[in-house]
Amino acid sequence: MILPITTYTDEVLHQTAKPLKGVDGAVEELIASMFESMENASGIGLAAPQVGHSLRLLILDISCMKSFEDVAPMVVINPHILSVKGKNLMEEGCLSVPGVQGDVQRPSSITLKYRDRNFLEQTEEFSGMLARVLQHEIDHLSGTLFIDRMEKRDRRKIQKELNDIAEGNIEVDYPLARACSRDGGGTICM
Numbered sequence: 732m733i734l735p736i737t738t739y740t741d742e743v744l745h746q747t748a749k750p751l752k753g754v755d756g757a758v759e760e761l762i763a764s765m766f767e768s769m770e771n772a773s774g775i776g777l778a779a780p781q782v783g784h785s786l787r788l789l790i791l792d793i794s795c796m797k798s799f800e801d802v803a804p805m806v807v808i809n810p811h812i813l814s815v816k817g818k819n820l821m822e823e824g825c826l827s828v829p830g831v832q833g834d835v836q837r838p839s840s841i842t843l844k845y846r847d848r849n850f851l852e853q854t855e856e857f858s859g860m861l862a863r864v865l866q867h868e869i870d871h872l873s874g875t876l877f878i879d880r881m882e883k884r885d886r887r888k889i890q891k892e893l894n895d896i897a898e899g900n901i902e903v904d905y906p907l908a909r910a911c912s913r914d915g916g917g918t919i920c921m
């Protein structure tokens with residue numbers, strides 16, 4: 732089922748999400764709906780609060796991006812970043828902040844403890860694009876948006892776009908938000 736995407740003025744995007752105790756039928760159904768909603772919106776990552784559920788659950792699938800065709804989709808539950816290394820700057824977008832892009836500095840690699848879709852504990856190191864998308868999505872679980880991590884100067888430049896979203900003055904190709912284009916501009920929405 733395609734679920735509507737929450738936008739940045741929605742309260743659920745500013746809350747601390749609750750950990751999952753396990754994966755039951757309802758959670759499996761939510762995961763399936765999240766994948767459907769993410770594909771429909773042409774996103775490469777989606778966190779549960781973006782579909783209105785304040786749960787520590789996120790999915791990602793970057794296989795539609797050039798040179799990441801072989802990367803398997805991921806389900807990440809109750810993630811906890813154990814350590815980080817390096818840093819890099821990359822332009823980000825977000826399905827919940829349609830029409831806005833901005834440079835964000837983040838660690839370039841992370842060691843992550845999480846539970847997979849079978850609720851088995853995993854500890855793994857991620858770098859590059861996966862580390863980037865994971866950190867963006869994990870931020871969603873603590874009520875942080877990429878625009879909160881932008882330089883103040885850059886953030887001022889997007890204030891008009893943010894006001895437009897707050898006023899509902901946006902054109903959207905998916906329920907409640909606007910699809911981003913991954914071809915041409917290379918912007919990634921997650």
Ligand SMILES: [Zn+2]
Pocket residue numbers: 824825826827867871920921
């Ligand atoms: Zn996002």
